[in-house]
Amino acid sequence: MAETLKEKTAKGLFWGAMNNGAMQVIGLVFGIVLGRLLSPSDYGMIAMITVFSLIANALQNSGFITAITNIKEPTDNDYNSVFWFNISVGGFLYLVLFLCAPLIAGYYHTPALVPLCRYAFLSLLFSSLCTAQSAYLFKHMMVKQRAQSGIIATLFSSVVGVIMAFCGMSYWALATQTIVYSIVNTALFWHYSPWRPSLRFDFEPIRRMFKFSCKLLASTITTHINNNVLNILLGHYFTAHDTGNYNQASQWNFKAYSVIQGMVDSVAQPVLVDLREQPGRQLEALRKLIRFTSFISFPLMLGFGMVAREFIVLAITEKWLASAFLLQILCVSGAIIPMSQLMSSLVVSNGKSGTYFGVTFALGVVQILTMILIWHWGIRTMVIAYVLLNIIWLFVWQYFSRRLIGYRVWMFLKDILPFALAALAVMTATYFATQSIHNLWLLLLCRILMAVVLYYLVMRIAGAAILKECMAFVKKKMGKK
Template sequence: MKVIDNPHSGLGRSATRGGLVVLGGQGVRILVQVASVVVLSRLLSPRDYGLVAMVLAVIAFAEIFRDLGLSTAAVQAKVLTRVQQSNLWWLNTGIGAALALIAVAVAPLIAALYDEPALTSLTIAMAGMFWLNGMAAQYRADLTRRMLFTRLVAADTAGPLLALGVAAYAAANGAGYWALVVQQLVQSAAGLVVAGACAGWLPGWPRRGGEIGGFLRFGWSLASTQLINYAANNIDSVLIGTRLGAHQLGTYNRAWQLLMTPLGQLRSPTTTVALPVLSRIRDNAALTQRFVERGQLALGYSLGAGLGLVAGAAVPVCALFLGPGWDVAGVFALLACGGLFQTLAYVGYWVYLAHGLTTELRHYTLVASALKVICILVGVRYGITGVAAGYAIAHLLEWPLSLWWLSRRTQLHVGRLYLGAARILLVAGSVAAAAYATAAALHGLNPAVTVPVCVLAGIAAYAVMLLVPSIRRDVISLAETVRGAIEDRLSRG
């Protein structure tokens, strides 16, 4: 029976090379995402976005059950046979098909929840995403497990590129919110085709010999955690949609799509790279400690600094990318602050998954989610800006809690993670202050001029922070690691 595993040698270099490849691909996806926001925001109304966001909130909920955590279970498993892989493929596909039928049946109820009759046909049309994503799940898991990151990037970028072209054409020809529906369906279909072709295998028929009980136990525990996390992460959209209406939800959704979706696209690949590596070194506490510390620094000095920049320059950034009629700068800046603290805590998620601590992760997620729901329930009384403030405050409070909780369940020494995070916050705060001061000084100028100047001011502030010895050591060390990985990759052709 064939076993699908990877060699264990050279994991550090493999992780760095894989990270560069995946981040490069995510850079393309982010450009596509930003282009989608820029183009479609000028062709569609806030209400169009609000209606589709209402359906996506429900679909995202059901997507948790569609995957059932089986993709992650397959990636982190010590041994995965071809028979087990095929059985998992059929299970994901079957669940996806069942959920598609359920979505069609409950479409009128979703329309009634938001008091929007148009949601019935929208939900029925988008139900096909469950089936398509179900078939793609194990192909993507296989590419991740085998660390075939170049192929994974191809699968992740082909769909969004094609979908944007189709959606822009549809929107320009008066399709309205249906352009966004087509975008979602085309992206899922293209992602399935490319992922299947890159994986290079077809599933066999389900067989009894491929025991998947362990995968189901791991996956169900992880899925229950994701379900809790979903409720907390989407309470903002549900509350805005039911209390404030489609127009306000569409406005909030534009700020979210411009910032948080690209941020998620940047962070998600780090799990793709980190999970198979940490799964293999989980019995080596010292190596795990070093990997997690460097992972936090890599995220913080890149994404954290970027979030500081866009928070400080929120007004010209929103004016440049969204155009007139989208008053979301305050929401955008607050979401950036929340995203910064969320990013600092992100490395803990890698450790929970790699060590199979799904029960402990669920317990922490319950506490953190309750905190987030409370903050957003208070914030919604003050409109979408209040919701964004609640989101930011929740993540500010969750960040130290997450590291403390992790220290109780693993051998990680989180004191060093706190110190690393403090240095990251110093850099991000300095960049944000420089960008804000520059934006205020250039108020009234064309945002196409103001934004590049704010970027230069942020870079200057970052350079000044390098005068701090500990920060300089961090950045030089990370730069040397990246340079070594690039040289190694070039030497391999």
């Protein structure tokens, strides 16, 4: 049983890596093209309304994907109830947002947001059609199928977005890209999931799951607000151009850290749920996931921060230079966010959705109050404060992990510090060793190559067990081919 779970976890991580790696490569290519074709104000327009779409999607999902995953053996009736509930809620929420569009535009003092809101929020209707299918794929750890759906949907929607941007359709291109993604992803989830709905309307499973899922719902909404708090406040206090510059930095930061977060998220909760009756094994599994995450996250994000200026200028031109410094700051939080997510998954997997909500809500309150108090000092100060708060909350999650399964501070630091210090030393050495290079293309290439080689050598000399395991698994997969 243990070997089966281990193999499923390894395969899940592999396909999670394939999925997120491919999607981020696609996002990189098309993000560069769109960044060159569109202006900061175009991105700012979309950034100002993104949080409303995210909250609506959270309300429509209502935490039932996670709730079903936490059920040992969900029935057909469980999936069917979720399916019809989500369609009903999705339609209702779109109607509410359609009517509230003038209020959203009034908050941002931008009348053009009214038609944009009513168009962009259509994605909610399409995504509501696949929540049950998504829950089925997630519960059964069908990571490969989810990966293929995401890659195809991202590629297709990105092509549509670029064509529209090239035709001069500004922020409408970004809105359409999201809608097309929802349509294609929904169609593919239906294709890969063998489960099909029936016309039986029984909402008893919804009532049964809601006690657990409602706390996750509230937590998800709070998380979306936390992640977009700067977009919300910048759009109100500053201009669409300023919001767009921050949003560009935030998007690139997200593209980078979601490579590792998406990979680990695809297996973390199902694995931790399977082991929740065995705290010792659950602790061992969490620590291994934390080490694996640290092994990749710290060099990836600190390295990205090191080359942020060169990357921004070369990829999307100097018109986005203001976002480069913001990206460098955000990369610090990007390095630790996947670890916070892992420990929050542990809390949820142990049925503590109330704790999950409380910790997330507290972060949201502190962030909003902090940003309102310091916005007079400018965007950079707000971004620095945002990063510091995320670092503090990493240890808040660790505290609750200790209470649940005995994951003590010294264990946590032992798991992350070797990789954090090694990555910091490598990036520092690389930065100063390449300072004399003035050609931006050569500088970018040299920094990337030097950092990769140095980090690999440090891990090899240190005899990092996680490096050996990763290489052994990759060789095994290549050997099968």
